[in-house]
Amino acid sequence: MLDxxxxxxxxxxxxxxxxxxxxxxxxxxxxxxxxxxxxERLSEAGILMGQTALINWAALGYTVQVxxxxxxxxxxxxxxxxxxxxxxxxxxxxxxxxxxxxVDVRLSLVAxxxxxYQTVYRNQVLNxxxxxxxxxxxxxxxxxxxRRLPL
Numbered sequence: 001m002l003d004x005x006x007x008x009x010x011x012x013x014x015x016x017x018x019x020x021x022x023x024x025x026x027x028x029x030x031x032x033x034x035x036x037x038x039x040e041r042l043s044e045a046g047i048l049m050g051q052t053a054l055i056n057w058a059a060l061g062y063t064v065q066v067x068x069x070x071x072x073x074x075x076x077x078x079x080x081x082x083x084x085x086x087x088x089x090x091x092x093x094x095x096x097x098x099x100x101x102x103v104d105v106r107l108s109l110v111a112x113x114x115x116x117y118q119t120v121y122r123n124q125v126l127n128x129x130x131x132x133x134x135x136x137x138x139x140x141x142x143x144x145x146x147r148r149l150p151l
Contacts (some may be wrong), residue, residue, distance in 0.1 A: 002047075005030060007151040009038055012047070014148040017051040057094075062110040064117045065139035068125065069103045071132045079130035080104070090124045103135075 002010070008028040012019060021032040021039070028035065042048040057064070057065075072079045080098070087096055087107060095108040111117035125134070 002151075006038060006042065009035065010042070010149070011151050013039075013048070013051075014151075016089075055108050061112050064111040064113060064115060065142075066108065066109050066111070067137040067139065068107040068136045069101060069137065070105045070107065070128075071134075072104045073132040074104075074132045076130050082129045083131070086128050090120070090128075092120050092124075 005028060009024060012024055012027045019027070021035045022084060024030070024035045024039075025032045030038070039048060043050075043065075043124050056067075070083075072083055076082075083105065084096065084098075087093055087105070090109070092109045092111055095106075097106045097108075098104060109117075109120065109125075111120055121136070136144065
């Protein structure tokens, strides 16, 4: 489905999503018009989903990262739906993942410090609906964090 030029474009965009069409053209040996058409086609196909800004949360004072593994009370019909709707409203929650297995949901959240985390945990997380069990894993270090696909 992807040819070598498409892969080259995607590799370049993964390295620097802010590259302009002329800059991408120079890197991929295509014309700016070809780059524009290919980027549009990749976007329309749902392969290229947009550009994002990577924010260093620690530089903004959010030095605590926690992963919460949550098991929901599945005897309640709308447990998943109710929980996910409410969890999306917690500003410190950066990512929500659902799973098959013992753990139903993982929340990834940030806090400015342990006191802030404790406040978020007590006042917001513990008030989320239908929690049967919760396990907190505090991040000590991030060894690898890369969303780039090896193209």
